[in-house]
Amino acid sequence: MFSFNRDSKRCIIPCIALVGSLCISYTLSYKPVVLIHGIFDKPYSLDSLMDRIGEKHPGTKVTILDKFHGWKSMAPVWFQVKSFKKLLIPIMEENPGGINVIGFSQGGLVARALIQSTNKHNVHTFISLSSPQYGQYGDDFLRIFFPGYVKETAWRFFYSKAGQMTSVGNYWRDPRHLDSFLNYSHFLPEVNNEVTTSNTIKFKKNFLKLQRLVLIGGPDDGVISPWQSSHFGAFDENEQVIPMQNSRIYKNDSFGLRTLDKLCKIVTITIPGIHHLDWHKNVSVIDDYIIPYLD
Numbered sequence: 648m649f650s651f652n653r654d655s656k657r658c659i660i661p662c663i664a665l666v667g668s669l670c671i672s673y674t675l676s677y678k679p680v681v682l683i684h685g686i687f688d689k690p691y692s693l694d695s696l697m698d699r700i701g702e703k704h705p706g707t708k709v710t711i712l713d714k715f716h717g718w719k720s721m722a723p724v725w726f727q728v729k730s731f732k733k734l735l736i737p738i739m740e741e742n743p744g745g746i747n748v749i750g751f752s753q754g755g756l757v758a759r760a761l762i763q764s765t766n767k768h769n770v771h772t773f774i775s776l777s778s779p780q781y782g783q784y785g786d787d788f789l790r791i792f793f794p795g796y797v798k799e800t801a802w803r804f805f806y807s808k809a810g811q812m813t814s815v816g817n818y819w820r821d822p823r824h825l826d827s828f829l830n831y832s833h834f835l836p837e838v839n840n841e842v843t844t845s846n847t848i849k850f851k852k853n854f855l856k857l858q859r860l861v862l863i864g865g866p867d868d869g870v871i872s873p874w875q876s877s878h879f880g881a882f883d884e885n886e887q888v889i890p891m892q893n894s895r896i897y898k899n900d901s902f903g904l905r906t907l908d909k910l911c912k913i914v915t916i917t918i919p920g921i922h923h924l925d926w927h928k929n930v931s932v933i934d935d936y937i938i939p940y941l942d
């Protein structure tokens with residue numbers, strides 16, 4: 648039903664117990680979990696995920712960062728990151744033993760930026776749940792959020808001052824206009840260290856403090872495009888997908904992806920049959936692919 652990344656055989660982690668093919672490791676208490684929502688969510692959108700974590704791991708402190716719901720989720724990503732950070736820092740400080748973070752959809756990009764821009768972060772595991780980690784480029788998505796736009800020409804708006812005032816513009820990655828993407832997009836090229844900024848060194852250093860990065864996505868998502876962006880894949884100019892390991896950001900190790908991968912700290916999970924709006928609600932996704940990484 649699902650597959651791990653090709654390197655997973657090389658990355659065998661010692662198991663305390665094997666149940667079927669699942670590696671179970673025991674822990675005395677669970678790290679607190681912080682959830683970051685996606686675009687156009689409601690304040691209660693992640694409640695089912697929160698409740699399920701509480702059922703399977705009783706006693707876990709789960710916090711949903713309660714900001715930027717509905718239309719407000721279209722605010723520029725850096726603006727959101729700055730504001731979310733004020734909620735996240737106290738949680739980190741109250742839990743010196745570390746926390747785990749789950750970001751859903753756009754929330755996974757917000758989460759990555761929070762991690763990379765916070766020097767003293769103590770995020771142990773970051774679970775990116777169907778997030779466009781290497782950008783978004785597709786008509787299905789536009790039809791929902793920007794009716795009237797088509798992917799071929801949307802860059803004219805997104806790579807403008809007005810377009811950059813929207814979160815989507817910040818991670819729209821048009822594979823035929825990468826020059827403009829690099830020049831005008833004020834978010835994704837920066838966290839990817841594809842452009843050099845005063846934060847380049849810090850972004851990589853902080854990313855490398857992660858103990859585990861879990862990338863979850865699947866071919867039936869229907870919104871994230873290409874769906875492999877959830878695994879740091881991206882379109883080339885012919886809209887063929889370049890897998891993470893062949894991408895420039897990986898080969899250059901621009902913000903630490905290759906290093907983290909070589910250290911066996913990246914888990915890539917592909918699950919078919921899940922639509923974008925079901926990732927955080929489907930109980931088997933939560934039980935089989937999220938809970939095992941929350942220890």
Ligand SMILES: *[C@@H]1O[C@H](CO)[C@@H](O)[C@H](O)[C@H]1NC(C)=O
Nearest residue numbers: 824825826827828829830831
């Ligand atoms: C991007 O910026 C570079 C350097 O300033 C410039 O030479 C190039 O023409 C720009 N490209 C686009 C598409 O704006």
Ligand SMILES: *[C@@H]1O[C@H](CO)[C@@H](O)[C@H](O)[C@H]1NC(C)=O
Nearest residue numbers: 840841842895896898899901
């Ligand atoms: C990767 O490194 C090469 C060679 O140093 C450079 O030309 C290219 O711009 C870099 N790419 C990224 C995405 O940083």
Ligand SMILES: *[C@@H]1O[C@H](CO)[C@@H](O)[C@H](O)[C@H]1NC(C)=O
Nearest residue numbers: 918919920921929930931932
């Ligand atoms: C959850 O996803 C699986 C596919 O992995 C599917 O078979 C199952 O019906 C889904 N469950 C619900 C409640 O939608």
